[in-house]
Amino acid sequence: MGRTLTEPRAAYATLEIDLGAIVANWRTLKAAHGGRPTASVLKADAYGTGAVQAAAALHEAGCAHFFTAHLAEAVALRPLLGGAMIGVLNGPLPGTEADYSDSRIMPVLGSLADIRLWAAHGGRLGRKLPALLHLDTGMARLGLALADVQALAADPALLAGIDILYTMTHLIAADEPASGINREQLGRFSAARALLPPTPASIANSSGLFLGPAFHSDLARPGAALYGINPTAGRPNPMRPVVRLTAPVLQLRDIAAGASVGYNETWRAARPSRIAVLGVGYADGLPRALSNTGAAFFDGVRLPLVGRVSMDLTTFDVTDHPGIAVGDRLELLGPHRDVAEVAAEAGESPYELLTRLGRRYARTWFA
Numbered sequence: 001m002g003r004t005l006t007e008p009r010a011a012y013a014t015l016e017i018d019l020g021a022i023v024a025n026w027r028t029l030k031a032a033h034g035g036r037p038t039a040s041v042l043k044a045d046a047y048g049t050g051a052v053q054a055a056a057a058l059h060e061a062g063c064a065h066f067f068t069a070h071l072a073e074a075v076a077l078r079p080l081l082g083g084a085m086i087g088v089l090n091g092p093l094p095g096t097e098a099d100y101s102d103s104r105i106m107p108v109l110g111s112l113a114d115i116r117l118w119a120a121h122g123g124r125l126g127r128k129l130p131a132l133l134h135l136d137t138g139m140a141r142l143g144l145a146l147a148d149v150q151a152l153a154a155d156p157a158l159l160a161g162i163d164i165l166y167t168m169t170h171l172i173a174a175d176e177p178a179s180g181i182n183r184e185q186l187g188r189f190s191a192a193r194a195l196l197p198p199t200p201a202s203i204a205n206s207s208g209l210f211l212g213p214a215f216h217s218d219l220a221r222p223g224a225a226l227y228g229i230n231p232t233a234g235r236p237n238p239m240r241p242v243v244r245l246t247a248p249v250l251q252l253r254d255i256a257a258g259a260s261v262g263y264n265e266t267w268r269a270a271r272p273s274r275i276a277v278l279g280v281g282y283a284d285g286l287p288r289a290l291s292n293t294g295a296a297f298f299d300g301v302r303l304p305l306v307g308r309v310s311m312d313l314t315t316f317d318v319t320d321h322p323g324i325a326v327g328d329r330l331e332l333l334g335p336h337r338d339v340a341e342v343a344a345e346a347g348e349s350p351y352e353l354l355t356r357l358g359r360r361y362a363r364t365w366f367a
């Protein structure tokens with residue numbers, strides 16, 4: 001008979017997630033939306049922070065609309081969310097229709113094929129099924145093109161069997177307030193909607209909420225800002241930080257001037273140096289691009305990341321902080337290591353950094 005081995009995972013790194021900050025951020029976004037309905041986007045495990053925990057906290061705070069990307073994500077959250085609306089942004093795959101209707105989950109219909117699929121399912125069930133309709137105004141990803149909208153306008157029977165709760169579009173450059181494309185998309189959206197029976201509209205993502213009242217609608221759809229990512233490019237972040245990643249020092253080693261650290265000798269000590277080793281690496285989502293450019297924080301002091309980020313280990317120069325001891329926890333993300341700054345050091349987007357947070361961390365959620 002085998003025995004289950006459970007390693008105390010907290011030994012290597014801990015990710016703390018502040019659910020109170022997520023809820024506070026949702027309230028801030030709702031206020032920015034003039035108090036109007038504001039959904040929570042929970043795709044990719046709530047951007048890596050834990051969709052089950054975030055969903056429960058947001059629902060309790062009064063959020064009544066949620067979005068995921070995948071049906072499976074929505075099905076997992078359905079029992080937690082009472083009568084709240086859950087929309088699936090990637091839309092229905094053939095064969096999944098009953099899973100949507102059985103769980104009261106709304107597909108976002110983004111093509112004429114999606115519309116036919118959902119209308120046929122309603123026909124079989126003998127009732128009008130709810131859904132959201134997605135109009136493409138510039139992304140060229142999902143959503144109906146103008147020609148598709150014209151086809152719908154020419155054949156009203158296509159939509160007759162569907163109860164469209166919201167018609168939505170997605171901004172492609174909301175994080176560039178000066179870009180004219182944002183206004184252009186609004187224009188294309190209202191021109192297309194004018195061809196269809198009137199429905200409530202859904203426009204803004206996180207950054208879209210801060211583009212002004214023209215971008216407000218019947219339902220906003222912020223994601224990133226809920227999890228602390230600054231939705232106002234170049235201005236102070238109005239969001240509260242949500243994640244804190246810390247790891248204890250596994251070893252301290254003193255090396256001679258001239259010695260190298262890590263794979264391929266990419267860093268060499270210019271003086272006798274003390275190196276702290278953490279049990280976190282690129283397999284945990286710490287970007288390898290942080291090699292020789294990242295940092296950790298301890299006691300308000302910045303500790304440069306030296307050498308290559310390895311799969312499971314990372315090394316820091318702590319020579320100037322001789323007080324650090326084995327077991328002390330260094331901060332890799334948190335109040336001193338803003339997600340957006342760390343992502344910028346790695347040359348990637350903060351969305352990417354959050355959604356790739358490792359699966360091996362000991363995760364704790366607090367309110």
Ligand SMILES: *Cc1c(COP(=O)(O)O)cnc(C)c1O
Pocket residue numbers: 041089170204205206207221222223224225
């Ligand atoms: C991801 C997504 C959102 C949320 O965007 P954020 O920039 O994270 O606020 C809203 N709508 C759609 C269609 C999306 O794909």
